[in-house]
Structure formats: structure tokens, C-alpha cells
Amino acid sequence: MSSTVGKVIRCKAAVAWEAGKPLVIEEVEVAPPQAMEVRVKIVVTALCHTDVYFWEAKGQTPVFPRIFGHEAAGIVESVGEGVTELKPGDHVLPVFTGECKECRHCKSEESNMCDLLRINTDRGVMLNDGKSRFSINGKPIYHFVGTSTFSQYSVIHVGCLAKINPAAPMDKVCILSCGVSTGLGATLNVAKPPKGSTVAIFGLGAVGLSAAEGARIAGASRIIGVDLNPKRFDEAKKFGVTEFVNPKDHHKPVQEVLAEMTDGGVDRSVECTGSVNAMISAFECVHDGWGVAVLVGVPNKDDAFKTHPMNFLNEKTLKGTFFGNYKPRTDLPNVVEMYMRKELELEKFITHEVCLSEINKAFDYMLKGESLRCIIRMDG
Ligand code: NAD
């Protein structure tokens, strides 16, 4: 048994003291796991847009000081009372939304919206005792979405950890813990394009390109990428995107451009932008009779979706998804196996790499729109 079991661990973490200010590498104390909790040594983490969004804290409840980070891979150090599915040494992916396996959602085959462990961005403490496991000189540092992976050790509810194949390279599969699985699942589990179909992807960031990867895997024959940033188009070619449309290059609405290109509309569309206008276009550009649009992007607080009800009567279907409809503990290990069988490529998403002491660079790359995924190695 490791000598740290049951004791406080001191380690490095990147702490966000204030909204929008560079993170500071601090020595933090990480308390042992309580009932149904697991302490995990984070090996590698990646930066996702959601971290940046809550770090900027524009329009949401600010919770500071806080340790961000939710896309990661690590190794179980110790487990709390009642944890039977994981043991020290197991390899895990933390997930911002959990699976308790007991609630109505977890018991339903159709849902991944667990009642107990569904994402809660306002909560900065653990469920068990309403307190944080992180501190500096006795002062609490708050958690983020139950994962807080910008720390060399983190305490996570067992329901938010997927146990994965120990042979899987953590510096690759860490990106399956959020963005890539979301996009992939949006296409494979929700849009379900038939072989040979035409799929439009709105937004060619990591989520949209994962949705494109899903379309490629499903055997789509045309994958049309839509983005306002022409720089994204070169990158997107590596992901099987066959055609590009920049809405800025056209005078008419992009849904009309797509309808002309596809003899009436695309078979499936997946929206990965967070822009409500793109959401409306993504719905209206699908073919009547059979077209299905899937919304993935997170809109602004006051946005409203407006479309003519005739679109529904004309048999266009609108759906939305959370984490690509994957149940984190049940399904993620299988997504890791898709990578191991080389059915899914992850290397091309990882455009940058830094060590923990340089974590602010990862924020710069993302803010400048240069990176798809920047991974952060936690040992340096
Ligand atoms: P990203 O910023 O890297 O990519 C978004 C892309 O959309 C950019 O390239 C941008 O130029 C483009 N874009 C913006 N407005 C557009 C418009 N009107 N028309 C066409 N293109 C437009 O972001 P990402 O990391 O790929 O994430 C995409 C979205 O998915 C975000 O809103 C994120 O919050 C959301 N997300 C949702 C879930 C979920 O479970 N539903 C999970 C993770 C991320």
C-alpha cells in the first residue's frame, strides 16, 4: 500500500485566484478521499473551451479561488469508503458529468443525464460533506465540475471516473474525457448518418472536427464544414471534411447555400459553435422528409431559437446532445478501445503540448484560436 494513503498530499496545482487572471502554480494540500470518492494522480490534462469560459466568468456566478481542468487522464492513488469498482493503480478518465448507476437517468438506456452527478458549474465543493478537498494554509480552494485536473492530485466522485485499458496512452486518450467524445457521440449516437449520406458540420473546433471524424467513421460520402474562420479549413482536411463554406463569403443565408449545394438540403447536420444563428442555420439546412440536425454548442444565457414551425411539419428533426449521449462509466472505456483498434485517430487533435509550469501558454493558444487541443503534462 502506498505511504500516502489516508494522509494529506502536498503537490503542485495551477490555481485561478481571480477571473481572467493568469493561473498561479501553487503548492496545495489535497485531503484524502471520503465516502464514494477517489484520489487520482493526474498524469496529463488538456485545455478545453469550457475551462476558459468559466475562468473568464463572463455572465456566470464566479467561484474563486478555483482549480479548473476537466479533460484528463490519471491513476488511482487511493479510494474512500464504499468504492468497490476502482483500486489503486487503475487508469481512469475523469468526466465532468457522472453516472451514479442508480438514478432514473442512469437506469434508462436513453439518457446520460445522471440526477446525482450531472454537470454543476456553480458547485465548488464535494457532495459528501459540502467542502473542498483542496487547501492552501487551511484556506479552501474550490473544485470545478467535480474534476479539477489542473492539480497533480485531485479528489473525484467515483461516479465521475471511467476505468480504462491500462495499455492506452494517457497523453492521447485524455482528450476523450470531454470534447472529442462529445463531437464523436453527437454524430455516431444522435445524428446517426446512414452510409453515403451528406453531413454538414457547423464549427470546426475540436468538437466539430470530432463530429466530422464520426461522420467519416459512419461512412458519410460528403462532409461539408461551415466556419467563419478560414484558418480552420486547412486543418479540417485532415479530418475528412470534403467541402467548405464560409458564411461570410455569401450574401444569402448559409442554409440556402447548403440547400443549393445538396439538391434541397443535407441529410444530417451537427452544430458545434455555440452561436444561436448557426443553430438555426444547422436546423434549416437539413433536407425535408428525413433531415436531422443535432445541437452541441452551448448558447449564451439570453439566446432564443427561432424558426418557422412549418420546418417541423415538413419532417425536419431537431435534437440536442450532452456529452454525445455517452454514459461516462459504461461507454467511455469502449471509445478508448476504438482508439486502440485504430478506428479513431486522436493524434491529429493534439496540436500543442506544454508542462504544468507553462499552463498559461495553453490558454494563450486557445484564446488566439491556434490550438485544437493543447495537452499539459503534470510532472513538470
Ligand atoms: P471552438 O471555439 O474551438 O470552435 C468553435 C468554432 O465555431 C470556431 O472555429 C468558430 O470560428 C466557429 N463559429 C463560431 N460562430 C460561428 C457561426 N456563426 N457559423 C459558423 N462557425 C462559427 O469550440 P469547441 O471546443 O470545438 O466547442 C464547440 C462548442 O461545443 C462550444 O459551444 C462548447 O461549449 C460546446 N460543448 C458542448 C458540449 C456538450 O456536451 N453539449 C461539450 C463540450 C463542448
Ligand code: ZN
Ligand atoms: Zn445517475
